[in-house]
Amino acid sequence: MSDSSAPDDSGVPRERFSQQRIEAIKRWVAYIKSEPPETWGPQQNAVVNDQLEAAQHVGASAAHHQAVSELADEIAEVRDDDDQ
Secondary structure, rough: OOOOOOOOOOOHHHHHHHHHHHHHHHHHHHHHHHHHHHHHHHHHHHHHHHHHHHHHHHHHHHHHHHHHHHHHHHHHHHHHHHHH
């Protein structure tokens, strides 16, 4: 995931990239609604674990780690609110 304040060097316009990400998220939501957690859970864990491993090799700053932690907390709060 790129930093929204950083320039995009991919050559893909930011708006188009954002739309592609939204469409991918919609496909993932449809998939997890159609399959049991026993099917998609390990897949999701593998992706997250690979992303964490890659992030550890990057050597991110403490500020970046804090921002990611705060975002994870916000996501967990929204998920908890949705469950209620």
